[in-house]
Amino acid sequence: MSLSRRRRMLPWWFALPGLLWLIVFFAIPILNQVSVSLMSGDPEKGYELTWTFSTYWDAIRDYHAQFTRSFGYAGAATLIDFVIAFPLAYFIAYKAGRFKGLWLLLVILPFFVSQVMRTASWQLILNDQGWLVARMQDVGVVSDDGRFLATGKAVIFGISYNFLPFMVLPIYATLDRIDRRLIEAASDLYCSRWTAFRKVTLPLAVPGIFAGSLLVFIPACGDYINSSILGSSNTTMIGNVIQSKFLNVLDYPTAAALSFILMGVILLGIAIYGRVLGTKNLTELAG
Amino acid sequence: MREDDARAQSALEQALDEQVLTGRTSRRRFVGRSAGAALMATGLASVLSACGITGTATQNVEQLEEEAANVRHPKVPIGDWTFSNWPLYMDKAVLKDFDRRFGGKVKYVEDINDNNDFFGKVRQQLTQDQPIGRDIVVLTDPMASRWVRSGFVTPYDLRNVPNRDNLVATLQSISYDPKRQFTLPFQSGAIGIGYDIRATGRELTSMKEFFNPEFKGKCTMLSEPYDSASSVLIMQGKNPANATIDDMLGAVEFIAQAAGKGQFRRFTGNDYTTDLTKGNVELVMAYSGDMVQLQADNPNLRFAYPDEGAVLFTDNLMLPANVAHPYAAETMLNYLYEPDVAAKLCAYINYISPVSGIRQILEKSDPDIAENELIFPTDEIRERLKVYPSLSTIEEQQMYEAMAKVTGA
Numbered sequence: 001m002s003l004s005r006r007r008r009m010l011p012w013w014f015a016l017p018g019l020l021w022l023i024v025f026f027a028i029p030i031l032n033q034v035s036v037s038l039m040s041g042d043p044e045k046g047y048e049l050t051w052t053f054s055t056y057w058d059a060i061r062d063y064h065a066q067f068t069r070s071f072g073y074a075g076a077a078t079l080i081d082f083v084i085a086f087p088l089a090y091f092i093a094y095k096a097g098r099f100k101g102l103w104l105l106l107v108i109l110p111f112f113v114s115q116v117m118r119t120a121s122w123q124l125i126l127n128d129q130g131w132l133v134a135r136m137q138d139v140g141v142v143s144d145d146g147r148f149l150a151t152g153k154a155v156i157f158g159i160s161y162n163f164l165p166f167m168v169l170p171i172y173a174t175l176d177r178i179d180r181r182l183i184e185a186a187s188d189l190y191c192s193r194w195t196a197f198r199k200v201t202l203p204l205a206v207p208g209i210f211a212g213s214l215l216v217f218i219p220a221c222g223d224y225i226n227s228s229i230l231g232s233s234n235t236t237m238i239g240n241v242i243q244s245k246f247l248n249v250l251d252y253p254t255a256a257a258l259s260f261i262l263m264g265v266i267l268l269g270i271a272i273y274g275r276v277l278g279t280k281n282l283t284e285l286a287g
Numbered sequence: 288m289r290e291d292d293a294r295a296q297s298a299l300e301q302a303l304d305e306q307v308l309t310g311r312t313s314r315r316r317f318v319g320r321s322a323g324a325a326l327m328a329t330g331l332a333s334v335l336s337a338c339g340i341t342g343t344a345t346q347n348v349e350q351l352e353e354e355a356a357n358v359r360h361p362k363v364p365i366g367d368w369t370f371s372n373w374p375l376y377m378d379k380a381v382l383k384d385f386d387r388r389f390g391g392k393v394k395y396v397e398d399i400n401d402n403n404d405f406f407g408k409v410r411q412q413l414t415q416d417q418p419i420g421r422d423i424v425v426l427t428d429p430m431a432s433r434w435v436r437s438g439f440v441t442p443y444d445l446r447n448v449p450n451r452d453n454l455v456a457t458l459q460s461i462s463y464d465p466k467r468q469f470t471l472p473f474q475s476g477a478i479g480i481g482y483d484i485r486a487t488g489r490e491l492t493s494m495k496e497f498f499n500p501e502f503k504g505k506c507t508m509l510s511e512p513y514d515s516a517s518s519v520l521i522m523q524g525k526n527p528a529n530a531t532i533d534d535m536l537g538a539v540e541f542i543a544q545a546a547g548k549g550q551f552r553r554f555t556g557n558d559y560t561t562d563l564t565k566g567n568v569e570l571v572m573a574y575s576g577d578m579v580q581l582q583a584d585n586p587n588l589r590f591a592y593p594d595e596g597a598v599l600f601t602d603n604l605m606l607p608a609n610v611a612h613p614y615a616a617e618t619m620l621n622y623l624y625e626p627d628v629a630a631k632l633c634a635y636i637n638y639i640s641p642v643s644g645i646r647q648i649l650e651k652s653d654p655d656i657a658e659n660e661l662i663f664p665t666d667e668i669r670e671r672l673k674v675y676p677s678l679s680t681i682e683e684q685q686m687y688e689a690m691a692k693v694t695g696a
Contacts, residue, residue, distance in 0.1 A: 036340065041340070042680075042681055042684065043681065043683075044343060044344045044679070044680045044681050045342045045344060046339055046344075047339060047340040047342070048339045066696075120561075123561055124561060124565065127561075127565035127566065128565070128566060129567075130565075150552050150553050229558070232552060232553045233546065233554055233693065233695035234695060235695070236696045240695070241696045243696070245691075246407065247406075248687040249688050249691060250680075251684070252340055
């Protein structure tokens, strides 16, 4: 093999471990599950590949409510996380000084405990007779004789809580990298602090916001832990349906089809989101 | 709490892992050249190789019987072996004592949180006739029945379990395993009415209370249809043991109608305990063993065997198919059926023991436990206890699908 040929091959060799990883742990399972989603049969006789595409339509027809709910909850949680995470990330990047490391540690600290345990702890804290629910009643978040647990609000709260660090960290990373001289330059050019924030800081933080919202929204759509612990039969998400189909009903094709529908809708959503709010466009727009 | 959610996730991961492992041998082939083409080929090959999921069809009963008749597990030294059980279902001192007396080392894992989740985790190995790496598993009646009829079990060599004679008469036989050749009881419990007497202000004794508008939104129902639908059938005066799938679907529908009116705050697994202890609800459909433990912390919590009768469930010790250490497992069973050991275990985990004669032992050592009718039901209560129906896998699927609609999934 000539030297130049070998040079050209070099990047491929670097990519090989990652490529193999993707093939073994992503492509093959995905292809396999695609075939499962097109099977038909029953749990006694087994399932055979029959190219039954109707499973997809049936799944959408039967579970569109849970799909809609999943996207609604995930969207609400993403919004809540953004509202909480942006000021927090801003504070850590610009105001925390030498305690930056400590603040970041505090943000990721909950991850040292399993998600199920953390969510179950909220189930204890948010009990109907608890202090927190009483305060929520005071401020009208919960009606006076109402409850917080076993409602959609509780599920959205749980998702927001569990995925908050995924929003904080990317926003922090972009804010921290912003060249401070740009902000100084803005004020030199008679920008008020608010205008400098709006015209300089915020547009430069868009890649972080974009990454953060995807990191929250995507896993939140498929989440089923929060709904099963903090919710009720009126708050089930598509993840709960997939779990039930896979483990209780033993309807593997529908479980697989639901997973692919979820994946497809999310991909489509991201493509649109990327187009509309895409990082490149927005930074150009601001520039 | 539902660790079963985490279980479900790991079950899914494991299922994926297994499918990946089958593709691994073919992985090396294409590393050399023309990776693209090989990639396609491998992907397609693995898809084709996975063309089908083996079902859990009912095996030839005669073949199982024959296997059971000829089984021989010779005495061998007990080395390292594995016992899979539910969390908080064993006195670890009992295990230590076993190792000391019989040698070897039992690896005791608490990895069964839910019958269906556990089945999901080991299903692939079982249907492909592979060992599952466990020598004893503990599964509740309906799942034990599914394993027996699908041939996922190894018959016991009952010569190694002479203490089997110590079992109470009612558990010497069960519908899906009349001669107890594949399953032996570990512990039993009942499904009944759990409540907080401070909240209800009165004693509750009927299953009908779960459908009483007084408790609208203030009670929970079990999401497992074997438990909840069987209990409803008993309330309606039917014996679930003889119930057909239509009876069960009718009971699920009865639950659905109440659920539609907002009667139940939630459908739960074991996690009803949080709702009850924190006062979110006043009334829960509960497992007797859980309630014994909750009462220790809060004497206002009560458990009642419903007047109409209650479901008695039994968790069974089983040797999975292709078991590696059957003699060790059988020795453990024989040991667990020694009355002294059974009494010690009973005092620790507070479920209904299948071993006779332990009440007399506990009357001396632990009179409170010996008096507790949740652990030692009176004869009058025992007469009201009923067992689960026998359904086929297809019927089970119908029932779970109907129940999933009610629980929103």
